[in-house]
Structure formats: C-alpha cells, structure tokens
Amino acid sequence: MQKVSSITKEKVAEAAAYLFNNNGYSGTSVRDIAEKAGVNLSLISYYFGGKKGLLEYLMSSFLEGYLSVLEDAHQKLEEDSARKCLLDLVEEVIIYQQKRYHIARLVHREISIDTTLVREIMTTYLMKEKFYLIEILGYGIKQKEFKPCTKTMITMQLRSMLFMPFLYPQYVREIYQFSVTDQYFLTMYGAVIHDWINETLCLDQNITPVSSDERKAPLTGI
CATH class of the missing domain: 1.10.357.10 (Tetracycline Repressor, domain 2)
Incomplete structure (x- = not known):
C-alpha cells in the first residue's frame, strides 16, 4: 500500500472541502479532488475509501x-x-x-x-x-x-x-x-x-x- 504524509492527507481534505463547497458534493468527482490536491487518484481511496468517506x-x-x-x-x-x-x-x-x-x-x-x-x-x-x-x-x-x-x-x-x-x-x-x-x-x-x-x-x-x-x-x- 502506498503511504503518504499527513500533510498530503490534509491537502486532499482541503481540496475536497473547497470543491464540495463550490461545486456541490454531486458535482465533484474524485478525479477533480485529486487534480486540485495534486495527488495520485488512488490515494483518495487509500486514505478515505472514496468520495463518501472523504465527506x-x-x-x-x-x-x-x-x-x-x-x-x-x-x-x-x-x-x-x-x-x-x-x-x-x-x-x-x-x-x-x-x-x-x-x-x-x-x-x-x-x-x-x-x-x-x-x-x-x-x-x-x-x-x-x-x-x-x-x-x-x-x-x-x-x-x-x-x-x-x-x-x-x-x-x-x-x-x-x-x-x-x-x-x-x-x-x-x-x-x-x-x-x-x-x-x-x-x-x-x-x-x-x-x-x-x-x-x-x-x-x-x-x-x-x-x-x-x-x-x-x-x-x-x-
């Protein structure tokens, strides 16, 4: 399993909060969050189990x-x-x-x-x-x-x-x-x-x- 620092985890959380807030939960994809945070898509599933887990x-x-x-x-x-x-x-x-x-x-x-x-x-x-x-x-x-x-x-x-x-x-x-x-x-x-x-x-x-x-x-x- 790929491991990342707590700083990277917080970057993902901050990116998701910004996008959920501005585009809505349904209007935000996992790919959008990964691109905003500048991380690999797989890290979101690894740390949060997907978009629902991130919310x-x-x-x-x-x-x-x-x-x-x-x-x-x-x-x-x-x-x-x-x-x-x-x-x-x-x-x-x-x-x-x-x-x-x-x-x-x-x-x-x-x-x-x-x-x-x-x-x-x-x-x-x-x-x-x-x-x-x-x-x-x-x-x-x-x-x-x-x-x-x-x-x-x-x-x-x-x-x-x-x-x-x-x-x-x-x-x-x-x-x-x-x-x-x-x-x-x-x-x-x-x-x-x-x-x-x-x-x-x-x-x-x-x-x-x-x-x-x-x-x-x-x-x-x-």
Missing part, C-alpha cells in the same frame, strides 16, 4: 474540533463565571469557523439535509453540543448569573447566530457589505453576540455592553 472525514473532523471548543468552555466553569465561559466560547467558535471557512459552510449545509450520515452526526456530535451548552446555561442560572430561561430555546438561538453567517455568507455580504472571512467580521459579529448574551441572559443589568472601541480590536486568538 464523512471532513464533517467528523470539523465537528470534533468544534466540540473540543465547547468542552474546554465547559471545563472552565469551576474556575470562571458562566458568563465568561460563554463569551469565550462564542469568540473561539467564530474564530474556529473563520479559519476553516470552506469546511464550516460545507458542514452546516450538509447538516440541513436529511441523510443517514446526518442522523448519525445528530446522535454522536450534536447531542453533545446540546449537553455542553445547556450545562453552561444551567450553571449560570444556578449561580444566579443568568436569568431563569428555557435553556433549549436559548441554545437554539445561540447556535443559529453562531452558524448563520457561514451557512449564508452571501446574505452577510450583500446585506451588511462585508465578508465572513474579513477581520472586520470577527470583531463586529463577536461583539454583537456578546451584547445579546449580556442583555438577554445576564441578571446583572449593570454589565456594560461591548464598546465601539472594543469592537475595533481583534478578537482573542486572532
């Missing part, structure tokens, strides 16, 4: 990284306030997606389609997402940082705000005149969600919303 790899690796961000925020609950954990989570999730723009858009689009793969993902990954977010909200309510609320509804609203710009980047570009790949987006949009958390969830009404000066500063980690 599964892209989705699972993206979601595993996303869940690690949520898990890190959840683990910090004993050290930091629930509010800080949630605000940090928002920044890290936006940064994570922006750095993986093509894969992020691909994954969010594929999850909107009812397939066997998506059902499996719902069971293995998105149920964990729900657990972490509800745990953080519940801890904040218990500690009297957050207002009593319907945690499931807040979770759906929050994840919708986090993912919408990457699922519909053309909407953000046409209506708000900037791209989700811009530094400006990372700064402004993160601040908007921070303000929403402060105003919607926090019991302390004296919390100062994110200032215009803070909006001009890069998000942590950029």
